[in-house]
Amino acid sequence: MRLGPILAALLLGGCAAPPSGGGGIVSTNPCVDSVLVRILPPARIAAISRYSQDPSATSIPLDVARRYRATAGTAEEVIALHPDLVIASTYTPPATQAAYARAGLKTLLLGIPDSIAESQAQVTQIADAVGAPAGGARINADIDHAVARWSRKDGPSQSALLYISGDLATGGSTLLNEMMTRVGFRNAAASYGLTHTGTVSAETIVTRPPAVVIASERVGRGTALRHRLLPNTPQAVFPRVLINCGGSTIPPALERLAAIRASVS
CATH class of the missing domain: 3.40.50.1980 (Nitrogenase molybdenum iron protein domain)
Known part of the structure; x- marks a missing residue:
């Protein structure tokens, strides 16, 4: 993956309006991380998943991932950051989800897409949730172009x-x-x-x-x-x-x- 387009996407992501509350976005899902770093400026991302800083689990360049705070996804870590939004997996333990709810955190839980269309729908869902629909549209346009080219x-x-x-x-x-x-x-x-x-x-x-x-x-x-x-x-x-x-x-x-x-x- 080339670094140039990623940095360009980060700059374009800065056009999105920040959510209220000022706490930023916390992602505990490495696949969400790979979307967020392309559609939001770093200041909007309070933390990403520690998996994105693991060479065997990441989907983004390590030098990009290491610019961000990372958490192990525990309720204590996430709640302490007072984020505006937590984006996590549907596999997040029920006890952790309950802790988020008790702390009054807004959460978005995402599953694993089984098709290109489902993945694109999820990109749109993430982008809309963080106030960066244009960024999601850019990613999906790149996917459409690749599908047309390589099919x-x-x-x-x-x-x-x-x-x-x-x-x-x-x-x-x-x-x-x-x-x-x-x-x-x-x-x-x-x-x-x-x-x-x-x-x-x-x-x-x-x-x-x-x-x-x-x-x-x-x-x-x-x-x-x-x-x-x-x-x-x-x-x-x-x-x-x-x-x-x-x-x-x-x-x-x-x-x-x-x-x-x-x-x-």
Whole structure:
């Protein structure tokens, strides 16, 4: 991800009017972080998630993430910041949600989008909630452009098995599955019967091998095992930073998947 466009987006985000209260926005969701840093000036963001400062979990450049205060998402940390709005995951523990409510904090809970359309709707929801609809529209316009550019008209043909981490593969009914399909891949895990994220048996992989294996790491136990199981199958790297979230990650993710697809044509 290039830093130039991100800094430009931050400057443009400064045109948004700040919410009342002056406490800024606290995000405990790394996927929300990746939207906020592109549509709001730093002064509007009271804190981001600590996951955005973790190389294995972030979806934004680390040098950008480290400019912000980060929290572990505990109720005590968040409440102490007196934010105008807390944006968190629907998986936030009920006790934490209750603590936010008792403290009188306004909260927005977001789930995990399973499609490009759902991801774009979520970007709009975040942008509207923080008073920066134009920023959300810019991100969604970039997504629309990437979808138009990288979608293949001939439909999916080559099969691919995409591992998001270790031996966890992405199945059907996921955002990654849609992106794979758009660039011309058939998701092998979906054809094996995997509906979301899970493991695939070695027997299944060997019996019905994919045309390419895509993984988030170059080395590791999982990579070594797959090389032994499928010595003649190409292996491609799909950076972890492109796996964790949708939103503004979708354009570079589609571009990388399209490049892998072209390499196995």
